[in-house]
Amino acid sequence: MTFDELxxxxxxxxxxxxxxxxxxxxxxxxAIPHVLDGRDLLGVAQTGTGKTAAFTVPILQIxxxxxxxxxxxHSRIRCMVLTPTRELAxxxxxxxxxxxxxxxxxxxxxxxxxxxxPQVSALKRGVEILIATPxxxxxxxxxxxxxxxxxxxxxxxxxxxxLDMGFIxxxxxxxxxxxxxxxxxxxxxxxxxxxxxxxxxxLKPNPVKVAVTPVSSTxxxxxxxxxxxxxxxxxxxxxxxxxxxxxxxxLVFTRTKHGADKVVKTLAKxxxxxxAIHGNKSQNHRQRALSNFKAGSTRVLVATDIAARGxxxxxxxxxxxxxxxxxxxxxxxxxxxxxxxxxxGKALTFCDEEERAYVQxxxxxxxxxxxxxxxxxxxxPFVPPVPLTGxxxxxxxxxxxxxxxxxxxxxxxxPPRAEGxxxxxxxxxxxxxxxxxxxxxxxxxxxxxxxxxGSGGGQPRRPYRGNSGR
Numbered sequence: 001m002t003f004d005e006l007x008x009x010x011x012x013x014x015x016x017x018x019x020x021x022x023x024x025x026x027x028x029x030x031a032i033p034h035v036l037d038g039r040d041l042l043g044v045a046q047t048g049t050g051k052t053a054a055f056t057v058p059i060l061q062i063x064x065x066x067x068x069x070x071x072x073x074h075s076r077i078r079c080m081v082l083t084p085t086r087e088l089a090x091x092x093x094x095x096x097x098x099x100x101x102x103x104x105x106x107x108x109x110x111x112x113x114x115x116x117x118p119q120v121s122a123l124k125r126g127v128e129i130l131i132a133t134p135x136x137x138x139x140x141x142x143x144x145x146x147x148x149x150x151x152x153x154x155x156x157x158x159x160x161x162x163l164d165m166g167f168i169x170x171x172x173x174x175x176x177x178x179x180x181x182x183x184x185x186x187x188x189x190x191x192x193x194x195x196x197x198x199x200x201x202x203l204k205p206n207p208v209k210v211a212v213t214p215v216s217s218t219x220x221x222x223x224x225x226x227x228x229x230x231x232x233x234x235x236x237x238x239x240x241x242x243x244x245x246x247x248x249x250x251l252v253f254t255r256t257k258h259g260a261d262k263v264v265k266t267l268a269k270x271x272x273x274x275x276a277i278h279g280n281k282s283q284n285h286r287q288r289a290l291s292n293f294k295a296g297s298t299r300v301l302v303a304t305d306i307a308a309r310g311x312x313x314x315x316x317x318x319x320x321x322x323x324x325x326x327x328x329x330x331x332x333x334x335x336x337x338x339x340x341x342x343x344x345g346k347a348l349t350f351c352d353e354e355e356r357a358y359v360q361x362x363x364x365x366x367x368x369x370x371x372x373x374x375x376x377x378x379x380x381p382f383v384p385p386v387p388l389t390g391x392x393x394x395x396x397x398x399x400x401x402x403x404x405x406x407x408x409x410x411x412x413x414x415p416p417r418a419e420g421x422x423x424x425x426x427x428x429x430x431x432x433x434x435x436x437x438x439x440x441x442x443x444x445x446x447x448x449x450x451x452x453x454g455s456g457g458g459q460p461r462r463p464y465r466g467n468s469g470r
Contacts (some may be wrong), residue, residue: 005031009061011102019098025050030210032058038183040207042199046189047334049212050460052095055081055155060100062129062153075126078147081155082174084162086111086283087290089131091312092157096129105129112136113283120145136161136169141177148177152314157196159188168198190329194230218332224340224347224370226359233378234322238244238263240377241320241348242300249293250318251311252302253334255325260302263322263389267300274300284383305330311337320348326353328365348373353380365374 003016003024009077016022027045034041035058045051050115050288059079060128083089084253089096100107107129108122115135123130130146140146156162162171171465186199186207213322242250254260257278267274275289292298294313305325316338325331329350336347349370352357365367374380 001029007036008032009064011064012099014059015099021053025212026089027051027210027212027292028054028057030212031055031208032166033206034210035059035185035233037248038412040183040204041059041185042190042207042209043185043187044191044205044209045187045363046336047437051157051187055157055187056092058096059098059129059153059155060096060103060105063105064100066152077130077147078150079128079129079153079155080132080151080178081157082134082137082171083157084133084164084167086113086133086164087277087311088288089093089129089133096131100133107131107293110136110140111283112139115139120264123427134167134174135229138170138173140172140280148174151178153183154178155185156189157187159186159198160192163192165197168194171198175428189333199218218335218347218366218368219339219345221343222335222345222347223231224335224368225373226349226351226370227373227376228380229350229352229376229378229434230380231354232354233380234350237264237350237376238320238322239267239272242270242272246317247298248299248317249313249314249315250300250320251316251337252300252320252322253325254302256322257304259323260304263302266405269275272300273298274302276302278304292387295384298358303405305334312336314347315343316340318346318348320350321352324349324358324362326358328358328362331362332366439443 001024002022003013006024006029008016027043031041031043031051031054035055043051043054045054080087081092083092084416087110089109091106091118096105096107106125108126109126109153110116110119116139119136124138133144137146141148148454157173162168184203184207186203188195188199191199194295204317227237238252241247242426252263252274254263257280259279260276264274264276267318275292277286277289289298289301291309293301302322303309305340319335321331321334321336325334331409335345335347338347349359359370
Protein backbone atom coordinates (compact mmCIF):
# COMPACT_ATOMS: atom_id res chain seq x y z
CA MET A 1 0.00 0.00 0.00
CA THR A 2 1.07 3.59 -0.63
CA PHE A 3 -0.08 6.86 0.93
CA ASP A 4 -1.94 7.56 -2.32
CA GLU A 5 -4.31 4.69 -1.43
CA LEU A 6 -5.26 6.13 1.97
CA UNK A 7 -7.66 8.77 0.58
CA UNK A 8 -5.47 11.65 1.68
CA UNK A 9 -5.96 15.09 0.21
CA UNK A 10 -3.45 16.41 -2.38
CA UNK A 11 -1.76 19.02 -0.10
CA UNK A 12 -0.87 16.32 2.44
CA UNK A 13 0.23 13.82 -0.20
CA UNK A 14 2.45 16.49 -1.70
CA UNK A 15 4.06 17.19 1.69
CA UNK A 16 4.59 13.47 2.36
CA UNK A 17 6.23 13.01 -1.01
CA UNK A 18 8.46 16.02 -0.33
CA UNK A 19 9.51 14.33 2.91
CA UNK A 20 10.39 11.21 0.92
CA UNK A 21 7.52 9.09 2.30
CA UNK A 22 5.69 6.81 -0.11
CA UNK A 23 4.82 3.68 1.89
CA UNK A 24 3.00 3.89 5.23
CA UNK A 25 4.23 1.92 8.22
CA UNK A 26 1.89 -0.75 9.62
CA UNK A 27 0.43 1.54 12.28
CA UNK A 28 -0.11 4.31 9.72
CA UNK A 29 -1.80 1.91 7.31
CA UNK A 30 -4.08 0.60 10.04
CA ALA A 31 -4.81 3.80 11.95
CA ILE A 32 -5.20 6.56 9.34
CA PRO A 33 -8.44 5.28 7.73
CA HIS A 34 -10.15 4.86 11.12
CA VAL A 35 -9.07 8.29 12.35
CA LEU A 36 -10.37 9.84 9.13
CA ASP A 37 -13.70 8.07 9.80
CA GLY A 38 -13.92 9.82 13.17
CA ARG A 39 -13.42 6.70 15.30
CA ASP A 40 -11.80 6.71 18.73
CA LEU A 41 -8.57 4.73 18.61
CA LEU A 42 -6.41 2.79 21.06
CA GLY A 43 -2.91 2.37 19.64
CA VAL A 44 -0.30 0.14 21.26
CA ALA A 45 2.94 1.21 19.63
CA GLN A 46 6.39 2.24 20.73
CA THR A 47 8.67 5.00 19.52
CA GLY A 48 9.97 4.39 16.01
CA THR A 49 6.85 2.78 14.54
CA GLY A 50 5.65 5.93 12.80
CA LYS A 51 2.81 6.60 15.23
CA THR A 52 3.29 10.38 15.13
CA ALA A 53 2.34 10.49 11.45
CA ALA A 54 -0.41 7.95 12.17
CA PHE A 55 -2.33 10.63 14.07
CA THR A 56 -0.96 13.96 12.79
CA VAL A 57 -1.65 13.22 9.10
CA PRO A 58 -5.37 12.39 9.49
CA ILE A 59 -5.86 15.18 12.04
CA LEU A 60 -4.51 17.74 9.57
CA GLN A 61 -6.92 16.44 6.94
CA ILE A 62 -9.92 16.45 9.30
CA UNK A 63 -9.27 20.02 10.46
CA UNK A 64 -8.63 21.23 6.92
CA UNK A 65 -11.83 19.76 5.53
CA UNK A 66 -14.13 20.81 8.38
CA UNK A 67 -12.62 24.30 8.37
CA UNK A 68 -13.73 24.75 4.76
CA UNK A 69 -17.21 23.40 5.48
CA UNK A 70 -17.86 25.29 8.70
CA UNK A 71 -15.66 28.40 8.32
CA UNK A 72 -13.84 27.85 11.60
CA UNK A 73 -11.85 30.64 13.18
CA HIS A 74 -8.08 30.21 13.62
CA SER A 75 -8.49 31.51 17.17
CA ARG A 76 -10.09 28.29 18.39
CA ILE A 77 -8.02 25.35 19.59
CA ARG A 78 -9.63 22.43 17.77
CA CYS A 79 -7.07 19.70 18.45
CA MET A 80 -4.80 19.07 21.42
CA VAL A 81 -1.94 16.59 21.64
CA LEU A 82 -0.82 15.89 25.20
CA THR A 83 2.64 14.38 25.55
CA PRO A 84 4.95 13.72 28.51
CA THR A 85 8.19 15.46 27.49
CA ARG A 86 9.39 18.66 25.89
CA GLU A 87 11.46 16.82 23.29
CA LEU A 88 8.54 14.71 22.12
CA ALA A 89 6.24 17.75 22.03
CA UNK A 90 8.74 19.60 19.85
CA UNK A 91 9.12 16.61 17.53
CA UNK A 92 5.33 16.36 17.09
CA UNK A 93 5.23 20.08 16.33
CA UNK A 94 7.92 19.60 13.68
CA UNK A 95 5.93 16.76 12.13
CA UNK A 96 2.77 18.85 11.96
CA UNK A 97 4.73 21.67 10.33
CA UNK A 98 6.17 19.26 7.76
CA UNK A 99 2.99 17.37 6.85
CA UNK A 100 0.80 20.48 6.97
CA UNK A 101 3.14 22.84 5.12
CA UNK A 102 0.62 23.27 2.30
CA UNK A 103 -2.38 23.75 4.59
CA UNK A 104 -3.56 26.93 6.38
CA UNK A 105 -3.50 25.18 9.76
CA UNK A 106 -1.80 26.95 12.66
CA UNK A 107 -0.19 25.13 15.57
CA UNK A 108 2.06 25.82 18.54
CA UNK A 109 3.94 23.88 21.19
CA UNK A 110 3.91 24.71 24.90
CA UNK A 111 6.15 23.17 27.56
CA UNK A 112 7.88 24.14 30.77
CA UNK A 113 11.50 24.95 31.42
CA UNK A 114 11.40 28.13 29.33
CA UNK A 115 9.65 31.46 29.65
CA UNK A 116 5.96 31.41 28.83
CA UNK A 117 5.78 34.78 27.03
CA PRO A 118 6.43 33.52 23.46
CA GLN A 119 4.01 30.63 24.01
CA VAL A 120 1.30 32.96 25.30
CA SER A 121 1.85 35.27 22.32
CA ALA A 122 1.35 32.36 19.91
CA LEU A 123 -1.85 31.37 21.70
CA LYS A 124 -3.17 34.92 21.51
CA ARG A 125 -2.52 35.02 17.76
CA GLY A 126 -4.68 31.93 17.44
CA VAL A 127 -3.88 28.27 16.80
CA GLU A 128 -5.94 25.27 15.80
CA ILE A 129 -3.56 22.56 17.01
CA LEU A 130 -1.95 22.71 20.44
CA ILE A 131 0.85 20.33 21.46
CA ALA A 132 1.49 20.49 25.20
CA THR A 133 3.10 18.91 28.23
CA PRO A 134 0.77 18.59 31.25
CA UNK A 135 2.49 20.99 33.66
CA UNK A 136 2.69 24.01 31.38
CA UNK A 137 -0.78 23.30 29.98
CA UNK A 138 -2.35 23.45 33.44
CA UNK A 139 -0.39 26.63 34.23
CA UNK A 140 -1.68 28.41 31.15
CA UNK A 141 -5.19 27.05 31.61
CA UNK A 142 -5.24 28.44 35.15
CA UNK A 143 -4.06 31.80 33.83
CA UNK A 144 -6.87 31.84 31.27
CA UNK A 145 -4.68 31.56 28.17
CA UNK A 146 -5.92 28.13 27.03
CA UNK A 147 -9.55 27.33 26.25
CA UNK A 148 -10.31 23.67 25.52
CA UNK A 149 -14.07 23.99 24.98
CA UNK A 150 -13.81 23.65 21.20
CA UNK A 151 -11.54 20.60 21.04
CA UNK A 152 -12.65 18.20 18.30
CA UNK A 153 -9.74 15.75 18.48
CA UNK A 154 -7.74 14.92 21.60
CA UNK A 155 -4.54 12.85 21.46
CA UNK A 156 -2.95 11.34 24.56
CA UNK A 157 0.50 10.19 23.50
CA UNK A 158 2.84 7.85 25.41
CA UNK A 159 0.36 7.25 28.20
CA UNK A 160 2.62 4.75 29.95
CA UNK A 161 5.38 7.35 30.16
CA UNK A 162 2.81 9.78 31.58
CA LEU A 163 2.22 7.21 34.30
CA ASP A 164 5.93 6.74 34.98
CA MET A 165 6.43 10.48 35.30
CA GLY A 166 3.51 10.91 37.67
CA PHE A 167 1.26 12.90 35.33
CA ILE A 168 -1.89 10.82 35.71
CA UNK A 169 -3.46 13.20 38.23
CA UNK A 170 -2.71 16.14 35.94
CA UNK A 171 -4.40 14.32 33.06
CA UNK A 172 -7.45 13.71 35.23
CA UNK A 173 -7.62 17.45 35.92
CA UNK A 174 -7.44 18.26 32.22
CA UNK A 175 -10.00 15.73 30.94
CA UNK A 176 -13.13 17.41 32.39
CA UNK A 177 -12.27 20.57 30.45
CA UNK A 178 -12.62 18.72 27.13
CA UNK A 179 -15.95 18.39 25.25
CA UNK A 180 -17.58 14.98 25.66
CA UNK A 181 -18.26 14.88 21.91
CA UNK A 182 -14.56 14.89 21.00
CA UNK A 183 -12.71 12.18 19.09
CA UNK A 184 -9.96 10.62 21.24
CA UNK A 185 -6.76 8.92 20.12
CA UNK A 186 -4.88 7.08 22.87
CA UNK A 187 -1.34 5.77 22.39
CA UNK A 188 0.87 3.76 24.72
CA UNK A 189 3.88 1.47 24.26
CA UNK A 190 2.69 -0.80 27.06
CA UNK A 191 -0.67 -1.41 28.70
CA UNK A 192 -0.35 -1.94 32.47
CA UNK A 193 -3.59 -2.14 34.40
CA UNK A 194 -3.86 1.52 35.35
CA UNK A 195 -3.31 2.55 31.71
CA UNK A 196 -6.06 0.17 30.57
CA UNK A 197 -8.38 1.76 33.13
CA UNK A 198 -7.47 5.25 31.95
CA UNK A 199 -8.05 4.30 28.32
CA UNK A 200 -11.44 2.81 29.20
CA UNK A 201 -12.45 5.98 31.01
CA UNK A 202 -11.69 8.43 28.18
CA LEU A 203 -12.35 6.45 24.99
CA LYS A 204 -15.84 5.88 23.62
CA PRO A 205 -17.17 2.31 23.83
CA ASN A 206 -15.68 -0.13 21.30
CA PRO A 207 -12.77 1.98 20.08
CA VAL A 208 -10.64 0.76 17.19
CA LYS A 209 -7.61 -1.11 18.54
CA VAL A 210 -4.31 -1.08 16.67
CA ALA A 211 -1.28 -2.90 18.05
CA VAL A 212 2.09 -3.08 16.31
CA THR A 213 5.66 -3.93 17.27
CA PRO A 214 5.16 -5.14 20.84
CA VAL A 215 7.67 -3.85 23.33
CA SER A 216 9.33 -7.26 23.60
CA SER A 217 10.53 -7.20 19.99
CA THR A 218 13.65 -5.71 18.46
CA UNK A 219 14.14 -4.97 14.77
CA UNK A 220 15.99 -7.59 12.75
CA UNK A 221 18.04 -4.80 11.19
CA UNK A 222 19.73 -4.08 14.54
CA UNK A 223 22.91 -6.00 15.32
CA UNK A 224 23.11 -6.38 19.10
CA UNK A 225 26.18 -7.17 21.19
CA UNK A 226 27.32 -7.16 24.81
CA UNK A 227 30.74 -6.05 25.99
CA UNK A 228 31.60 -7.62 29.35
CA UNK A 229 33.76 -5.01 31.06
CA UNK A 230 34.72 -3.99 34.60
CA UNK A 231 32.79 -0.90 35.67
CA UNK A 232 35.92 1.23 36.03
CA UNK A 233 37.02 0.40 32.50
CA UNK A 234 33.83 1.56 30.79
CA UNK A 235 35.18 5.07 30.00
CA UNK A 236 38.26 3.61 28.29
CA UNK A 237 36.16 1.07 26.39
CA UNK A 238 33.84 3.81 25.12
CA UNK A 239 36.78 5.90 23.95
CA UNK A 240 38.33 2.82 22.33
CA UNK A 241 35.15 2.06 20.37
CA UNK A 242 34.65 5.66 19.27
CA UNK A 243 38.08 5.66 17.65
CA UNK A 244 36.31 3.81 14.83
CA UNK A 245 35.52 6.53 12.27
CA UNK A 246 32.85 4.28 10.74
CA UNK A 247 30.67 5.21 13.71
CA UNK A 248 29.18 8.34 12.18
CA UNK A 249 26.46 9.16 14.69
CA UNK A 250 26.03 7.49 18.07
CA LEU A 251 23.55 7.91 20.91
CA VAL A 252 25.01 6.93 24.30
CA PHE A 253 22.62 6.15 27.17
CA THR A 254 23.33 6.60 30.86
CA ARG A 255 21.01 6.08 33.82
CA THR A 256 21.63 9.43 35.46
CA LYS A 257 22.17 13.09 34.63
CA HIS A 258 25.45 13.10 36.53
CA GLY A 259 26.56 10.03 34.59
CA ALA A 260 25.81 11.73 31.27
CA ASP A 261 27.91 14.78 32.18
CA LYS A 262 30.72 12.54 33.38
CA VAL A 263 30.81 10.65 30.08
CA VAL A 264 30.98 13.93 28.12
CA LYS A 265 33.91 15.16 30.23
CA THR A 266 35.73 11.85 29.83
CA LEU A 267 35.34 11.91 26.05
CA ALA A 268 36.51 15.53 25.92
CA LYS A 269 39.78 14.49 27.56
CA UNK A 270 40.21 11.99 24.72
CA UNK A 271 39.53 14.70 22.11
CA UNK A 272 36.14 13.23 21.23
CA UNK A 273 33.57 16.05 21.18
CA UNK A 274 30.22 15.10 22.72
CA UNK A 275 27.18 16.83 24.16
CA ALA A 276 24.71 15.75 26.83
CA ILE A 277 20.96 16.31 27.16
CA HIS A 278 19.10 15.83 30.43
CA GLY A 279 16.81 17.63 32.83
CA ASN A 280 19.52 19.82 34.38
CA LYS A 281 20.37 21.37 31.01
CA SER A 282 18.50 24.47 29.90
CA GLN A 283 15.94 24.03 27.16
CA ASN A 284 18.05 26.15 24.81
CA HIS A 285 21.08 23.95 25.46
CA ARG A 286 19.09 20.80 24.84
CA GLN A 287 17.64 22.18 21.62
CA ARG A 288 21.08 23.26 20.42
CA ALA A 289 22.64 19.89 21.29
CA LEU A 290 19.87 17.98 19.52
CA SER A 291 20.06 20.25 16.46
CA ASN A 292 23.84 19.75 16.28
CA PHE A 293 23.37 16.00 16.52
CA LYS A 294 20.72 15.90 13.82
CA ALA A 295 22.88 18.08 11.56
CA GLY A 296 25.89 15.82 12.09
CA SER A 297 28.10 18.49 13.62
CA THR A 298 28.02 16.57 16.91
CA ARG A 299 28.95 12.92 16.49
CA VAL A 300 28.21 11.73 20.02
CA LEU A 301 25.09 12.59 22.02
CA VAL A 302 24.86 11.35 25.61
CA ALA A 303 21.34 11.17 27.01
CA THR A 304 19.22 9.90 29.85
CA ASP A 305 16.13 7.87 28.99
CA ILE A 306 13.57 10.61 29.61
CA ALA A 307 15.57 13.29 27.79
CA ALA A 308 15.92 10.96 24.80
CA ARG A 309 12.17 10.53 24.37
CA GLY A 310 11.23 12.12 21.09
CA UNK A 311 14.70 11.93 19.55
CA UNK A 312 14.15 10.81 15.97
CA UNK A 313 17.39 11.11 14.00
CA UNK A 314 17.89 9.82 10.49
CA UNK A 315 20.95 7.65 9.87
CA UNK A 316 21.62 6.95 13.54
CA UNK A 317 24.19 4.20 13.11
CA UNK A 318 24.87 3.19 16.71
CA UNK A 319 23.26 3.11 20.14
CA UNK A 320 25.54 2.40 23.09
CA UNK A 321 24.13 1.40 26.45
CA UNK A 322 26.92 2.74 28.63
CA UNK A 323 24.92 1.46 31.58
CA UNK A 324 22.45 -1.42 31.29
CA UNK A 325 18.89 -0.24 31.98
CA UNK A 326 17.31 -1.87 35.01
CA UNK A 327 14.04 -2.40 33.13
CA UNK A 328 14.30 -4.67 30.07
CA UNK A 329 11.59 -2.76 28.19
CA UNK A 330 13.78 0.34 28.39
CA UNK A 331 16.47 -1.53 26.48
CA UNK A 332 14.05 -2.17 23.62
CA UNK A 333 13.09 1.51 23.52
CA UNK A 334 16.73 2.60 23.55
CA UNK A 335 18.01 0.44 20.74
CA UNK A 336 14.89 1.02 18.66
CA UNK A 337 16.27 4.45 17.77
CA UNK A 338 18.63 2.82 15.29
CA UNK A 339 17.90 0.35 12.49
CA UNK A 340 14.79 2.25 11.39
CA UNK A 341 13.04 2.17 8.04
CA UNK A 342 14.98 -0.90 6.97
CA UNK A 343 18.38 0.65 7.65
CA UNK A 344 21.08 -1.28 9.49
CA GLY A 345 21.96 -0.28 13.03
CA LYS A 346 24.18 -1.50 15.84
CA ALA A 347 23.40 -1.64 19.56
CA LEU A 348 26.33 -2.11 21.94
CA THR A 349 25.77 -2.75 25.64
CA PHE A 350 28.50 -2.34 28.28
CA CYS A 351 27.84 -4.81 31.08
CA ASP A 352 29.78 -4.97 34.32
CA GLU A 353 29.49 -7.80 36.82
CA GLU A 354 26.71 -6.12 38.79
CA GLU A 355 24.58 -5.72 35.65
CA ARG A 356 24.63 -9.34 34.47
CA ALA A 357 21.13 -10.03 35.78
CA TYR A 358 19.78 -7.04 33.86
CA VAL A 359 21.16 -8.47 30.62
CA GLN A 360 19.65 -11.82 31.47
CA UNK A 361 16.24 -10.15 31.93
CA UNK A 362 16.63 -8.39 28.58
CA UNK A 363 17.37 -11.68 26.83
CA UNK A 364 14.28 -13.24 28.38
CA UNK A 365 12.12 -10.35 27.21
CA UNK A 366 13.36 -10.26 23.61
CA UNK A 367 13.64 -14.08 23.48
CA UNK A 368 17.08 -13.80 22.00
CA UNK A 369 20.61 -14.35 23.25
CA UNK A 370 22.80 -11.29 22.70
CA UNK A 371 26.30 -12.22 21.48
CA UNK A 372 29.20 -11.37 23.78
CA UNK A 373 32.16 -9.53 22.26
CA UNK A 374 35.40 -10.66 23.87
CA UNK A 375 38.02 -9.36 21.43
CA UNK A 376 38.52 -5.96 23.03
CA UNK A 377 41.27 -4.81 25.41
CA UNK A 378 38.98 -4.43 28.41
CA UNK A 379 37.25 -7.80 28.33
CA UNK A 380 36.48 -9.00 31.85
CA PRO A 381 37.14 -12.61 32.81
CA PHE A 382 33.96 -12.93 34.87
CA VAL A 383 31.33 -15.32 33.55
CA PRO A 384 29.06 -13.72 30.90
CA PRO A 385 25.27 -13.91 31.17
CA VAL A 386 23.84 -17.39 30.84
CA PRO A 387 22.28 -18.38 27.52
CA LEU A 388 18.51 -18.54 27.23
CA THR A 389 18.58 -22.33 27.37
CA GLY A 390 21.06 -24.62 29.00
CA UNK A 391 23.88 -23.77 31.33
CA UNK A 392 23.77 -23.21 35.08
CA UNK A 393 21.60 -20.35 36.32
CA UNK A 394 23.20 -17.27 37.79
CA UNK A 395 23.24 -17.59 41.56
CA UNK A 396 21.92 -14.36 42.99
CA UNK A 397 21.93 -13.51 46.70
CA UNK A 398 18.59 -14.01 48.34
CA UNK A 399 16.50 -10.98 49.19
CA UNK A 400 13.57 -10.71 51.61
CA UNK A 401 11.35 -13.75 51.88
CA UNK A 402 13.85 -15.83 49.94
CA UNK A 403 13.31 -13.97 46.66
CA UNK A 404 16.33 -13.32 44.42
CA UNK A 405 17.85 -9.89 44.96
CA UNK A 406 18.89 -7.71 42.07
CA UNK A 407 22.50 -6.60 41.83
CA UNK A 408 22.95 -3.47 43.86
CA UNK A 409 19.86 -3.90 46.02
CA UNK A 410 21.19 -3.56 49.49
CA UNK A 411 24.84 -3.93 50.36
CA UNK A 412 27.55 -1.64 49.07
CA UNK A 413 27.38 -2.32 45.32
CA UNK A 414 24.22 -0.52 44.37
CA PRO A 415 24.02 0.62 40.75
CA PRO A 416 22.78 4.19 40.24
CA ARG A 417 19.04 4.62 40.28
CA ALA A 418 17.25 6.21 37.36
CA GLU A 419 17.60 9.92 37.73
CA GLY A 420 14.91 12.13 39.19
CA UNK A 421 14.17 15.72 38.39
CA UNK A 422 11.87 18.49 39.50
CA UNK A 423 9.28 19.52 36.98
CA UNK A 424 10.18 22.95 35.78
CA UNK A 425 7.40 25.11 34.49
CA UNK A 426 6.29 28.68 34.79
CA UNK A 427 6.15 29.99 38.29
CA UNK A 428 8.28 27.14 39.58
CA UNK A 429 5.96 24.47 38.29
CA UNK A 430 7.77 21.35 37.23
CA UNK A 431 7.61 19.08 34.18
CA UNK A 432 8.43 15.84 35.99
CA UNK A 433 7.73 14.61 39.47
CA UNK A 434 10.29 14.24 42.25
CA UNK A 435 11.75 10.77 42.31
CA UNK A 436 9.65 8.22 44.08
CA UNK A 437 6.69 10.47 44.75
CA UNK A 438 5.16 10.92 41.35
CA UNK A 439 2.89 7.91 41.01
CA UNK A 440 -0.60 8.63 42.26
CA UNK A 441 -2.15 6.51 44.93
CA UNK A 442 -3.11 3.15 43.54
CA UNK A 443 -0.85 3.68 40.52
CA UNK A 444 1.71 0.99 41.32
CA UNK A 445 1.71 -1.96 38.98
CA UNK A 446 0.40 -5.15 40.56
CA UNK A 447 3.15 -7.60 41.37
CA UNK A 448 3.45 -10.16 38.64
CA UNK A 449 2.14 -7.86 35.91
CA UNK A 450 4.43 -7.53 32.90
CA UNK A 451 4.35 -5.14 29.99
CA UNK A 452 2.21 -6.05 27.03
CA UNK A 453 4.10 -8.33 24.69
CA GLY A 454 6.66 -9.35 27.35
CA SER A 455 7.46 -12.94 27.92
CA GLY A 456 6.82 -12.70 31.64
CA GLY A 457 7.54 -16.32 32.24
CA GLY A 458 5.51 -16.12 35.44
CA GLN A 459 8.14 -13.96 37.07
CA PRO A 460 6.90 -11.01 39.14
CA ARG A 461 7.66 -7.61 37.69
CA ARG A 462 10.08 -5.48 39.64
CA PRO A 463 8.26 -2.96 41.82
CA TYR A 464 8.02 0.60 40.59
CA ARG A 465 11.10 2.59 41.56
CA GLY A 466 9.87 6.11 41.04
CA ASN A 467 10.20 8.16 37.91
CA SER A 468 13.23 8.93 35.81
CA GLY A 469 14.45 12.51 35.43
CA ARG A 470 15.30 14.14 32.15
